[in-house]
Amino acid sequence: MIKLYDFELSGNCYKLRLLMGILGVPFERIAIDFYPGREHKSPWFLKINPLGQLPVIDDHGFILRDAQAILVYLACAYDPSGLWYPRDDARMLGRIAMWLGCADSITATASAARLHDSLFYDFDIDKCRAGAHALFRVLDEHLWFAEQEGNDWLCSSKHPTIADIACFPYVMLSEEGGVSRLPYPAVRRWTDRVKRIPGFMVMPGIFGASPAASE
Amino acid sequence: MSDAEEAIRLWFPVSRCEEIVPRNVVQTELLGQEAALWRDDLGFVNAWENRCPHRGVRLSIGLNTGSELRCQYHGWWYASITGQCTYIPAHPGQKPPNVIKTKRYGCAEQYGFIWINLGDQPDAAAVPVLQLDSYTTMRSVFTQAPVDLVAQSLIEAHNFEPATSAGNYILETTGPGEKSVLLLQPMNAEQTVIHGLIPSLVRDADRLSVLRQFNGRVSEMRDAIERAAA
Amino acid sequence: MPEGSGVESALWDDWHVVAEIAELTRLGRIATQLLGFSLVVELDNRSVIPSVDLESGGVAPAKVKYGYVWVCLGTPNRDIVDFPECADRDRWIVNAGSFGVAVSGLRAVENFLDMSHLAFVHAGYLGEEPHTEVPKYKVATLPDGGIVATDCKFYQPLASPVATEGFDVDYVYRIVRPYTIMLHKANPIDPSRSDMIALFVQPVSEERCVVHMLLAYLKDELTEAAVRQFAQMIFNQDKPILENQLPKRLPLNPRAEVPIRADAASAAYRRWLHEGDIRYGAIPHDLGV
Ligand code: FES
Ligand SMILES: [Fe+2]
DSSP states (O other): OEEEEEOTTOHHHHHHHHHHHHHTOOEEEEEOOOTTTOGGGSHHHHHHOTTOOSOEEEETTEEEEOHHHHHHHHHHHHOTTOOSSOTTOHHHHHHHHHHHHHHHHHIIIIIHHHHHHHHOOOOOHHHHHHHHHHHHHHHHHHHHHHHHTTOOSTTSSSSOOHHHHHHHHHHHTGGGGTOOOTTOHHHHHHHHHHHTSTTOOOOTTOOOOOOOOOO | OOOHHHHTTSEEEEEEGGGSOTTOOEEEEETTEEEEEEEOTTSOEEEEESSOTTTOBOGGGSEEOSSEEEOTTTOOEEETTTOBEEEOTTSTTSOOOTTOBOOBOEEEEETTEEEEEOSSSOOGGGSOOOOOSOOEEOOOEEESSOHHHHHHHHHHHSOEEEOSSSGGGEEEEOSSSSOOEEEEEEOSSSOEEEEEEESSOOOHHHHHHHHHHHHHHHHHHHHHHHHHHO | OOSOOOOOHHHHTSOEEEEEHHHHHHHSEEEEEETTEEEEEEOOTTOSSOEEEETTSOEEOEEEETTEEEEOSSOOOSOOOOOGGGGOTTEEEEEEEEEEESSOHHHHHHHHTOOTTHHHHTBTTTBBTTBOOOOOOEEEEOTTSSEEEEEEEEEESSOSTTOOSOEEEEEEEEEEETTEEEEEEEOSSOTTSEEEEEEEEEEEETTEEEEEEEEEEEOTTOOHHHHHHHHHHHHHHHHHHHTTBSSSSEEOSTTTSOOOGGGHHHHHHHHHHHHTTOOTTEEOTTSOO
C-alpha cells in the first residue's frame, strides 16, 4: 500500500488524500508531528526528505516528495481514465504545469499567511496577504471567463485535472490567514464544484457542500 | 452623495443575476453590512444579513439545500422567502419559535443585476430607472478604493458622467457612440465593486470578445484608481 | 507595569498562558501579546523561570506549570488553576499545541462547552446525524465562582482515539475562569474514570486569541502523539466556525443572539460574565443588541 507521510492540518498533504480518495487508491497515513513537534525536521525524517518538508509518499520503495510532483505521479500511475492528467494532450499538460506552478505560489502566500496567523511563523504578513490577493484576482478572472466559455475547471476541460486539486486547499484555507475570499465570487463557485466531485473529502478548516440539485 | 443616512435608503446592485447559481451562497457587502445571497430551486433569490440569529455564524458558509439554508454551526434550517427557522436539530421534536428568523434585506432583480436595500422599508419602485431597451451585463470588478474616489476618477479621468438622479453611483460614458454604464456598489469605506453593462444585446458570436474587451478596459481603470488610492 | 490598563482586575490580576515551555526552550525567546499588551518571554540557559519584559519597560511575574508559561500582568490575586489529574501516573499529559484564532477568546470558551454543534462540526467523530438531540442537562455555579454543566450526554461515533464504536458519552464541563474551561469525558475503556481536556485561552486582544490545549488522557493503548493529533484535528474543525462569528466579541445581552434550551450552559456563562462585569472580549449588556 502507498504510505503517505502526513500532517492532518497541512493543505499540501490534504491534496494527496483528496486525489487518492477520489481515485479510490488505498493508502496508509503515517502521521508526522509537524506542530508543535517539528518531526519533519528530525534526523530520521530528513533521511526520507532532506528538505524537511511534507508530504512524502512511499509507493513500495519508490519515494517521492513535493505535493505537486506527487499529484502528477499518482494521476499517471493510478488513474486509468487518464482524465486527471491527460498525458497525450500537449496543451493540457502545459496548462496543468502552469497551474501547478500557481499552486506553489498560493502556498508561498496564502498558506504562509495562515502559518503566520495560526501557528506563529515569522513571515511578513502584509506581503503574504497582498501576494495571495494578487493571485486570487487572477484566478477569479480566469474562472469567470472559463464559465463564460462553458468550462467548469481551471484547465479549460470538461473534466477536472490535478491542477484543480493542487490549487483548491490553500484557496479554501486562506481565511485562516486573514485573506477574505469575498471579492472572488467565481472562485467560490469553482470551490463548490470541486466539493461536489464524487469521492470528495474534507479536512479541518474546509466544509463540504450541499448536494447539487438533481436535474 | 456619501451621506450614509441617505445611502442606506438607496438600492444598489450587488451581483449579476446569473451569478447567483443554484445550491450556492454568495457573500457580499454593502455599506459595511455583510449579506448572504442565495437562490432557491424555484428561482427565488434571498438576501439576508450574513449572520445566523443563533450564534452569529456567517450564513454564507452554510448550505443551500434548494429550499432552505442550513447553518454550518448547529445545523439550524432557515426557509427560503420568509427566513423563518424551521428546524433546530438539538430539539428535533419541537417546532422552532416564530420569532427566530433571519434578517432579510430588500431584494429586487433588475437590468440583469440583484439589487439590495438595507433600509427598514425597502420600496422596490425606487430601484433606479435606466432608459434601456436591452442590455448585456459585464463582469463585475472589485476595487480596493472607496466609492467616492472611484466615482471621482471615473468622471475626471475616464470620461464618465452621472446617468441618473442616483448621484454618482451610476455612471455612463459621455459623448456619442455606444455607451457603457457602470454601477458602483459601495462595499465599505475601502472597497467598491464596479458593475457594468452595455445598453444593447450582443450577438452570440461576439459575446466573448465584447466581455473580454469591456473587462480589460474596466480593469485598467481599476488599476489606475487603486494606484491613486494607495 | 502599565497602570490604568482599563482591563478588569479579574483578568489583569490573574495568570494567563502565553507560551508552551517546549516551544520557548526551542526558540529561546517568544514575542506575544496579552490583553492588548506586547511582551517578550525569554529563557536564559540557567533558569527554568522565564523572564517577561513588557513593551512598556516593566517586568511581569511568570511561572511554568503544566508545560506552559503563565504570566500575570498585574498583582496575582490567586493561584494558577489546579488540575489534579495531571499528577496521575497512568495518564498522558499532553500539550496539544497553541493555535491563533481571529475571534474573542470568550467565543472560543463558549464553543468548547457547546454540545449541539458536535454532530455538525465534528461529524463522524464527536457526533453524527441523525443523533443531534441535546438532552436536558444541569447547570450550576461553582463554589469558587464559575459554571459547571453536569449530566451531559451525547452520542459519539468516535469519541476518542481509542474508541472503536459509537456510544453515549458522559461529559462534565467546568468554566473555572473567564478564559479557562475544562471538560471531563468518560473514558471509553473504563467509564468509571474520565479523560480531561482543558483549554487555556490567551486573550491576545479583544478580537484575537491563542487557544492552548492541555490533555490528561488515560494511557490505555494510546500514544501521546495520537492524543495530540486527535485534539488538533478536533480544534481545527472549530476554528473556521469561530473565525466566521459576527461580531467577533461575545455579546452578553441575551437578546443579541437567540439561545435555546440546549444553550443553557452558554447562557449561564454569558450571565456569569455579565454579573462579574467581565468586559474584555465581550460586548456588555448596555452596548447594542
Ligand atoms: S449559529 Fe447558526 S445554528 Fe447555531
Ligand atoms: Fe467543537
